[in-house]
Each structure stands twice: as structure tokens, then as C-alpha cells.
Amino acid sequence: MNTATAEVQNAAETFEATGARGEADALFRVEGLSKFFEVQKSGFAPKKYLKAVDRISLSVGKAETLGIVGESGCGKSTLGRAILQIHKPTAGKVFFHGIELTGLSEKQMAPFRRRMQMIFQDPYASLNPRYTVGDIIEEPMVIHKLYPPAERRRRVQELLLLVGLKPDHIRRYPHEFSGGQRQRIGIARTLATEPDFIVCDEPISALDVSIQAQIINLLEKIQRESGVSYLFIAHDLSMVRHISHRIGVMYLGSMVEYGPVELVYGAPLHPYTRLLLSSEPIADPKRARATHVHIPEGELPSPIDAPPGCPFCSRCAYILPECTASRPPDYRQPDGRTVRCYQYSQRRRQQRRAFGVADITATQ
Amino acid sequence: MEMDMKMRMNTNAGVNVSMSMNMNMDTNVDVNMNISDDLFLPLDESEKDSEFIAIESRSFIADAARRFSRNKLAMAGFIVLSAVVLLAIFGPVFSHYTFDGQDPSSRNSGSSLAHWFGTDKFGRDIFVRLLYGARISLMVGFVSAGINMAVGIAYGGISGYLGGKADMLMMRVVDIIYAIPSLLYVILIMLALGSNIRSILIGICISSWVSMARIVRSEILKLKTLEFSTAAFVIGASKARILFRHLLINALGPIIVTLTFMIPQAIFTEAFLSFVGVGISAPFASWGTLVQDARAFIDIYPMQVVYPVLAICVTIFSLNFIGDGLSDALNPKSRR
Ligand SMILES: Nc1ncnc2c1ncn2[C@@H]1O[C@H](COP(=O)(O)OP(=O)(O)OP(=O)(O)O)[C@@H](O)[C@H]1O
Numbered sequence: 001m002n003t004a005t006a007e008v009q010n011a012a013e014t015f016e017a018t019g020a021r022g023e024a025d026a027l028f029r030v031e032g033l034s035k036f037f038e039v040q041k042s043g044f045a046p047k048k049y050l051k052a053v054d055r056i057s058l059s060v061g062k063a064e065t066l067g068i069v070g071e072s073g074c075g076k077s078t079l080g081r082a083i084l085q086i087h088k089p090t091a092g093k094v095f096f097h098g099i100e101l102t103g104l105s106e107k108q109m110a111p112f113r114r115r116m117q118m119i120f121q122d123p124y125a126s127l128n129p130r131y132t133v134g135d136i137i138e139e140p141m142v143i144h145k146l147y148p149p150a151e152r153r154r155r156v157q158e159l160l161l162l163v164g165l166k167p168d169h170i171r172r173y174p175h176e177f178s179g180g181q182r183q184r185i186g187i188a189r190t191l192a193t194e195p196d197f198i199v200c201d202e203p204i205s206a207l208d209v210s211i212q213a214q215i216i217n218l219l220e221k222i223q224r225e226s227g228v229s230y231l232f233i234a235h236d237l238s239m240v241r242h243i244s245h246r247i248g249v250m251y252l253g254s255m256v257e258y259g260p261v262e263l264v265y266g267a268p269l270h271p272y273t274r275l276l277l278s279s280e281p282i283a284d285p286k287r288a289r290a291t292h293v294h295i296p297e298g299e300l301p302s303p304i305d306a307p308p309g310c311p312f313c314s315r316c317a318y319i320l321p322e323c324t325a326s327r328p329p330d331y332r333q334p335d336g337r338t339v340r341c342y343q344y345s346q347r348r349r350q351q352r353r354a355f356g357v358a359d360i361t362a363t364q
Numbered sequence: 365m366e367m368d369m370k371m372r373m374n375t376n377a378g379v380n381v382s383m384s385m386n387m388n389m390d391t392n393v394d395v396n397m398n399i400s401d402d403l404f405l406p407l408d409e410s411e412k413d414s415e416f417i418a419i420e421s422r423s424f425i426a427d428a429a430r431r432f433s434r435n436k437l438a439m440a441g442f443i444v445l446s447a448v449v450l451l452a453i454f455g456p457v458f459s460h461y462t463f464d465g466q467d468p469s470s471r472n473s474g475s476s477l478a479h480w481f482g483t484d485k486f487g488r489d490i491f492v493r494l495l496y497g498a499r500i501s502l503m504v505g506f507v508s509a510g511i512n513m514a515v516g517i518a519y520g521g522i523s524g525y526l527g528g529k530a531d532m533l534m535m536r537v538v539d540i541i542y543a544i545p546s547l548l549y550v551i552l553i554m555l556a557l558g559s560n561i562r563s564i565l566i567g568i569c570i571s572s573w574v575s576m577a578r579i580v581r582s583e584i585l586k587l588k589t590l591e592f593s594t595a596a597f598v599i600g601a602s603k604a605r606i607l608f609r610h611l612l613i614n615a616l617g618p619i620i621v622t623l624t625f626m627i628p629q630a631i632f633t634e635a636f637l638s639f640v641g642v643g644i645s646a647p648f649a650s651w652g653t654l655v656q657d658a659r660a661f662i663d664i665y666p667m668q669v670v671y672p673v674l675a676i677c678v679t680i681f682s683l684n685f686i687g688d689g690l691s692d693a694l695n696p697k698s699r700r
């Protein structure tokens with residue numbers, strides 16, 4: 001083993017619990033992460049890029065849940081996968097337990113793989129159909145050489161119990177189970193290596209409503225008992241609000257607003273967040289009509305070779321001259337959240353204050 | 365029956381849960397329709413059990429075997445092929461004739477109790493020679509299929525899994541091999557290495573593994589995008605582990621089917637080569653050489669040609685039926 005590997009492994013084993021929910025010593029810290037997909041590879045035309053994830057920064061503390069919401073195709077899964085180094089990021093840095101993961105070889109990653117896991121959206125496709133439930137849950141322990149081989153089966157049965165399945169399901173095949181049960185199998189697999197960070201990529205969107213609540217309860221129970229952190233991806237706003245401590249709203253690869261749940265839901269700043277919250281379906285039709293908000297129409301721009309301005313400017317009701325000129329940076333607000341919108345630049349906020357104009361939040 | 369009842373009970377339970385949720389929404393939810401934490405109650409133990417086992421326990425292989433055994437043609441093929449294999453292995457042991465034992469006193473005799481299929485122009489027992497021929501034909505078929513499988517799976521699997529430039533390079537090599545007629549390889553190798561089984565095997569294998577490689581590659585390209593392959597990566601599985609333990613076992617169906625069509629092809633190639641005179645040489649017998657030997661007397665002793673031709677036909681038909689049966693049985697979509 002070379003010294004670099006030893007160092008990394010050492011660091012992984014002797015990491016210190018990061019208790020703070022702050023930014024600096026968070027469990028997971030992501031700085032300016034980008035993932036561009038190269039499209040149109042053939043021919044002599046210049047290469048085009050799809051900015052699936054564009055300069056996103058975030059952090060997740062211990063036992064914390066960071067929710068990620070956004071429309072389909074806005075890059076939520078790509079963000080989760082780039083964080084876990086499944087997709088090699090185009091730019092940016094990812095720190096886990098304070099150690100930079102970007103640039104590590106797969107071999108050097110091994111000790112970290114154990115500590116970060118993922119729950120997948122499709123409970124049908126994420127389990128190998130030729131493996132028994134026991135083999136599926138045992139495999140992470142085999143790969144990471146956890147527990148003596150004789151004990152692993154017992155551990156599998158404990159995990160099955162923990163996720164609400166029966167120990168004698170161990171010899172069955174995934175196709176014998178319903179969607180919710182398969183998701184439980186997937187959860188048991190991620191727990192096998194005792195991770196401290198789990199990316200949950202829409203773990204409930206493929207399930208029945210009644211079963212969604214069961215899975216959410218299970219995830220919350222696991223967090224209470226083991227102190228695991230989640231990056232929880234979803235497009236169901238109320239579910240994300242329920243489970244998350246902080247939240248990030250994504251639009252076409254950008255994290256447009258990022259902050260504590262109460263602030264983002266209570267007083268959304270970014271025009272897109274406000275659009276999203278107002279378009280959330282309301283169960284009661286009477287109330288839905290009463291609170292109906294005009295949704296600005298506008299074409300959803302193609303994420304491929306997007307124009308230079310803010311990706312939201314084609315649908316935005318509060319457009320400024322600078323919006324079409326260049327992509328806005330993340331502006332940190334006094335209340336601690338960050339907003340990627342020129343309306344919230346230092347200058348614009350000062351102008352509004354000088355003229356006694358309320359922030360656009362108040363107009364709604 | 366019992367399962368049905370359980371299902372109904374549980375769907376009822378599910379409906380109750382969602383109904384009570386709706387009622388809660390009407391009463392406790394604020395204007396913005398935000399669901400507050402206190403709406404989420406932990407389920408009690410009985411409801412946790414509410415999802416049922418959807419299908420009875422049956423492994424993939426057991427399922428496929430059951431479907432295969434229902435296919436009459438495939439089963440017939442399987443029985444006939446088994447008989448041919450058993451005869452080829454044990455038949456010569458129980459016969460007091462050998463493949464090269466000549467009996468000048470009874471040449472070109474017809475069927476009799478002593479010589480079931482008669483004798484050839486040297487007085488050799490045709491039945492025993494057919495059995496020896498079966499040994500060679502089946503060996504050529506199975507060994508070349510085995511080599512093709514090993515090489516094709518490894519090559520196609522790696523090519524498909526790596527993708528990108530490596531895949532492109534590896535597939536161009538396959539294209540080049542594919543572009544040259546396979547008989548050309550065989551004949552060239554026979555000329556270089558002599559007429560024996562080894563060079564026949566090399567000649568057949570050098571070109572026919574590419575079709576296996578192509579099939580495996582396209583399967584792996586499909587499978588590697590599925591989430592369980594990503595899941596294996598996330599839990600820390602190495603590339604080799606993902607390819608060999610996760611992806612390839614899911615490509616088993618097409619691999620086995622391709623294999624069952626490769627065997628008759630190899631048998632046919634060997635017979636053809638022996639027939640045109642570049643294959644197995646005297647006194648060894650293969651089905652191809654038997655036809656070749658008897659060809660000169662086809663007007664006088666037609667049966668001497670008919671027996672080996674029948675043997676080839678029966679074997680190849682059986683293998684094809686088995687192949688068809690397997691491709692149906694291993695493809696759950698064709699479930700009957
Ligand atoms: N491997 C890839 N190659 C090229 N483009 C990709 C790839 N993966 C994703 N994309 C593109 O990146 C964008 C973001 O995809 P992503 O799957 O991250 O969206 P998402 O927010 O997870 O959507 P959903 O809610 O539907 O899961 C999409 O436009 C998608 O087409």
C-alpha cells in the first residue's frame with residue numbers, strides 16, 4: 001500500500017464526529033460542484049454541454065437531513081451521484097469527514113464507500129433480480145470484510161427485522177416482494193455497512209401513498225437511532241418539508257435557494273421557489289381556488305448549451321437587466337440562506353432599502 | 365386461497381390509512397397546504413405487516429426449468445440428444461467391434477443382427493463407426509462452444525462494460541474477424557497445422573467467438589445502465605465484481621441460447637470439412653468422413669450415406685429445438 005492510500009485510510013478511520021450543523025466542519029461539504037454532460041459527440045460540430053449540475057455548494061451536518069427539491073430533469077439525481085463520486089464531477093470539491101474525495105482513486109475511496117450510501121428511486125431496478133434477499137444485504141459486508149463470515153447471516157436477519165421485514169425472507173428473491181418491501185430491502189442493504197451519510201434519491205416516489213409514510217417513518221427512526229445524515233431528494237414538497245432540516249431548491253442545474261426549511265417555506269425569496277410553492281397541488285378544491293396564484297408562463301429553456309443569463313429568466317416575473325447578461329452567483333442573505341438571484345445582490349437590496357421598497361417576497 | 369384473502373384484507377387496510385389521511389388534511393392543514401409533523405403518526409405493528417408477498421417463492425432457474433419441461437419439442441430434442449450423447453460415450457464400450465477393425469469376409473453387407481447398420485467397403489461396422497463419429501462431432505461441438513463461451517463472455521463483457529474508446533477499439537477487432545469468411549480461417553489453419561481435431565477446433569473457434577462477444581456486449585450495455593449496477597458500485601464493488609457477479613448472471617439467458625445454436629453450427633462445420641476432405645482423416649471416423657467414404661457408392665449402397673446424414677440431422681435438429689425451448693424458457697416475457 002502506498003503512503004497516500006495509508007494516509008487516506010488512516011484519516012477515514014480516525015475521523016472525528018462532526019457535531020456542528022455549521023458549514024465549516026460539516027460531515028459532508030460540497031464546494032462549487034459542477035457536472036456537465038457532453039452531448040452530441042459525433043460529427044465535427046463543436047461539443048455541446050448539458051449543465052446538469054452548475055456550481056452547487058452545500059453542506060450536511062451530522063444527523064441532519066438536507067432536502068433537495070426541483071422539477072424532473074433539473075439535476076437532482078446527478079447532484080446526488082456527483083456527491084457520491086458515482087459521476088466524476090466536472091469541477092468543484094467534495095469533502096467527507098474533512099477529506100477531499102474528488103481526485104481519489106477507487107481504491108482510495110474504498111473506506112469512504114462504506115460510510116456513504118444511496119437509496120434508489122426504483123425499488124424494482126435497484127435490486128439484482130438473480131440475488132436472494134440475503135445475498136443482497138450481505139454483499140456490502142462481504143466487500144468491506146465486515147464481521148466474520150459466519151456472523152454475517154445473523155446480521156442480515158437483524159437488519160431485516162430493523163427495516164420491518166421478517167428474518168425468514170432471507171432466502172427469497174426480490175420479485176416476490178411488493179415495491180415498499182423492496183425499498184425496505186434496499187434500505188437494509190445501505191445500513192449493512194453502518195454509513196453516516198445516505199443519499200435518498202426519491203425513495204418514495206414510486207410507492208403507494210400509504211406505504212410512502214411507512215418508509216418515511218422508517219428513515220426517521222433510523223436517523224434517530226443511528227445519527228445518520230440524509231441528502232433527501234424528492235419532488236413532493238410537503239414530504240421534503242416534513243423530513244428535512246434544511247432545504248435546497250434546484251432549477252435547471254442551479255441551486256436557486258438554499259437554507260433552513262422554515263425560512264424557505266415560510267418566506268421564499270427566489271422567484272422560482274415562490275412559483276414552486278404556489279404550484280404545489282392543494283387537496284381541498286375550494287381553498288385551491290381561493291389561493292390560486294398566477295403562474296408566469298414561459299418556455300422551459302433547453303439545458304443544452306443554455307444562454308449566458310440566469311436559467312430562470314425566461315419564466316421570471318422580476319427580471320432585471322443583468323439577468324440575461326450572465327449567470328447570477330450565490331448571494332448570501334442576512335438570515336443565512338443563499339439565493340442565486342440578482343434581486344438579492346447586496347446592491348439591489350440596498351437600493352430597495354434606500355427607496356423604501358419592500359422585498360419582492362412581500363408582494364405575494 | 366389464503367393469499368387471496370390476505371390481499372383483500374390488506375388493500376382494505378391501505379384504503380383506511382389513506383382515507384384517514386385525507387380527513388386529517390381537511391381539518392388540520394393551514395392555508396398553504398403544508399403538512400405538519402404531527403400528521404405523521406407511527407404505524408402500529410399490525411399495519412407494518414400490511415404488504416404481502418406477491419408471488420410464490422421460485423428461483424429463476426427452477427422457473428425456467430419448469431417452462432422448458434412443458435415445451436414438448438424441446439423436451440423431445442433433449443431426450444434424443446441425451447440418447448445420442450449416452451450412446452456416443454458408452455456404445456463403443458459394449459460393442460466388440462472397433463472403428464478400424466476390418467472384416468474382409470463381409471464387405472458392404474446390409475443390416476443384420478451382427479452388423480445393425482451393415483458394413484462398409486472394408487468390412488468395418490457402420491454402427492460402431494457412427495458412434496465413434498458421434499464422439500468426434502459432439503466433442504467438436506461442445507468444446508468449441510465452451511471455448512467460444514469463455515472467450516466471448518470475457519471479451520464482450522469487458523468491451524460492453526468499459527464502453528467508450530476501449531469498446532470501440534475492441535468491436536472494430538471483432539468486425540475485422542467477422543468480415544472474413546470463417547471457412548477461410550478453418551481451411552488455412554488446417555493447411556498450416558494438419559488435418560486433426562485440434563486444428564479443426566482452433567479453426568472453428570478463431571472466428572465463431574465473435575458472435576458470442578457481440579451478444580454479451582449488447583446485453584452488458586443494456587444491463588450496466590440499470591440501477592442495481594449503480595447500487596453495486598455504491599456499496600463498493602469492484603469493476604470486475606460488478607461485471608462478473610452482477611451483470612453477466614443477468615445475461616445468462618441470451619448466453620445459453622447463443623450457446624445452443626453454436627454447438628450445431630460447429631458440428632456442421634466439422635462434418636462439412638470432413639466431407640470435403642480437409643477434416644478428420646482415415647481411419648478415424650466422423651460423420652462427415654462417413655458420408656464422404658460412402659459417396660462413391662451412393663447408387664449401389666445408398667444406406668451407407670443415409671445413416672450418417674440422419675445422425676447429423678437428428679443431432680442438429682435436437683440442438684435447435686433445445687435452443688428454441690431455452691430461449692422461450694429463459695425469457696420471462698414469453699411466459700405461457
Ligand atoms: N449520463 C447522462 N448523460 C447525459 N445526460 C444526462 C445523463 N444523466 C442525466 N442527464 C441529463 O441531466 C439532466 C438532469 O438529470 P437528472 O437525472 O439529474 O434529473 P432529476 O432532477 O433527477 O430528474 P428526475 O426527477 O426525473 O429524477 C437531465 O436533462 C438528463 O437528461
Ligand SMILES: [Mg+2]
Pocket residue numbers: 076077078201202
Ligand atoms: Mg432523478
